[in-house]
Amino acid sequence: MSDTQTRVLFVKRPVGWVDETSFAVVREPVPEPGPADVLVRNLYLSVDPYLRGRMAGAFREGDVMVARGVGEVVASGHERWKPGDLVWGFLGWEQYTVIRRGEGLYPVDASLGVPISYYLDVLGMPGLTAWVGVHVLGRPEPGETVFVSSAAGAVGSIAGQLARLAGARAVGSAGSEAKVRHVVDVLGFDDCLDYKAEPSLPAALRRTCPAGIDVYFENVGGPLLEAVLGHMNPLGRLPVCGLISGYNATEDPGVKGFAHILGKRLTVTGFSIYDHMWRFEAWQPRMAELLTSGRIVYHEDVWEGVEQAPAAFIGMLRGDSLGKRVLRVG
Ligand SMILES: NC(=O)c1ccc[n+]([C@@H]2O[C@H](COP(=O)([O-])OP(=O)(O)OC[C@H]3O[C@@H](n4cnc5c(N)ncnc54)[C@H](OP(=O)(O)O)[C@@H]3O)[C@@H](O)[C@H]2O)c1
Known part of the structure; x- marks a missing residue:
């Protein structure tokens, strides 16, 4: 040494x-x-x-x-x-x-x-974060639509796969064509949009989520969040995991469309994984089993x-x- x-x-x-x-x-x-x-x-x-x-x-x-x-x-x-x-x-x-x-x-x-x-x-903090956002806060029912931003990333890639295992339809967003292909072809999401290339985010959400969105696993904030709020179904759930689009901003970017939370009776829940570390011991073997059996990639x-x-x-x-x-x- x-x-x-x-x-x-x-x-x-x-x-x-x-x-x-x-x-x-x-x-x-x-x-x-x-x-x-x-x-x-x-x-x-x-x-x-x-x-x-x-x-x-x-x-x-x-x-x-x-x-x-x-x-x-x-x-x-x-x-x-x-x-x-x-x-x-x-x-x-x-x-x-x-x-x-x-x-x-x-x-x-x-x-x-x-x-x-x-x-x-996947067996640590990002994996447990995805689990809490999907199973504790989002709680998708079979047949519901779960939209996941930063779907090619550490947390998002797991969140969408967990949603599919729960019987939901998983749709993602990512920042390049190569990432979109990875999300669909490798991770098995039902669809994915390239938020940087779409001329209209509301139109892209209508195309990829024709039945509306029941759960939005929020990783990014900004214009995508505003478009999603307009496309949420009544009684939808939004686990707010991260807002990365604003992390280097010098001013609070704010959020347009807040009235949808009232009109559609949405549940918006910010969470920190450090409040959930007590789940770690019971959760980790379950996630390891999903990995070794190939159900999560x-x-x-x-x-x-x-x-x-x-x-x-x-x-x-x-x-x-x-x-x-x-x-x-x-
Ligand atoms: N609440 C918690 O306890 C907790 C725990 C872990 C992580 N998080 C949060 O979860 C989010 C994802 O974390 P991660 O570790 O999985 O990171 P990650 O998604 O693997 O990496 C970050 C990705 O964010 C995307 N991004 C960057 N700027 C963006 C923008 N302006 N608009 C949309 N997407 C943008 C980029 O992908 P694209 O190419 O797709 O743009 C980038 O690859 C972060 O917000 C993080 O802070 C929260």
Whole structure:
């Protein structure tokens, strides 16, 4: 093990679109763990949209970028963990992370027969997010129509497949022809529209969702949300998972069509997956079974090297990722 490591620091709070000047890639000594700490060698790191929100407030300039990751314990003073254990938790965009007193680490079960990086996506936070949005909040009935935005992405790709398994008709939106093909041909959605290419979003929704929309799994906000509100069926449900179209905005974009919520008696529910982590233990084996039986398919978009994290992150926010973007740490 080398004495130094590559780390990605957060160095400048962005205003508007984040760019590479918000990050610094540095070589620094690998920190010494304290007597009760755990030293983790990071294997896979997650590239998530929510980090943009943390850069607006929670992250301190000069600190390493904190992100979810999967790693291997290399030294431990904590009785729960020993060298060689595979773990996941909040690590950092770096090669080694010291976890104080081992807090917030969870085991990775390598015997499940799926890649260990899946703990960052389909068997982790994005997978549970899709499950909660569909089964706890959206609750589609057989034959209903579920519309999913960012359908080629980490959360959306699972949400649509879960909706189909529940007997609903799943329709997605995505930002390129290649993504649209992936959503229909690989993920098995019933239809998908390219929101960037459609001349009229209301007309595209009428074409792809002729019976209206009963559940809208909301990932993006903006003009698509406004068009969907006009096409919702009475008593429809909108689990609001994310609003990525506004994450780099300098002003609140607002929402037109709010009156549809009253007129159609819609239920709009914002949710955070961190309120649902108690479901994790019971949910994960069920999702693993759906994966290993082939009823859910999943795509990862793997980049190599922690130093690539800023470009991977900025590109993902701009739409160049397919499925879940993760970094394999060199
Ligand atoms: N509530 C929670 O607890 C929770 C948990 C996890 C994730 N989320 C949210 O869920 C959403 C999806 O997250 P994810 O991890 O699955 O990311 P993702 O969908 O894999 O990646 C982000 C995608 O967003 C799309 N996008 C970017 N700008 C857009 C715009 N202006 N309009 C429409 N689409 C745009 C891009 O795809 P296109 O090419 O299709 O544009 C991009 O590939 C995000 O909003 C995220 O913040 C919420």
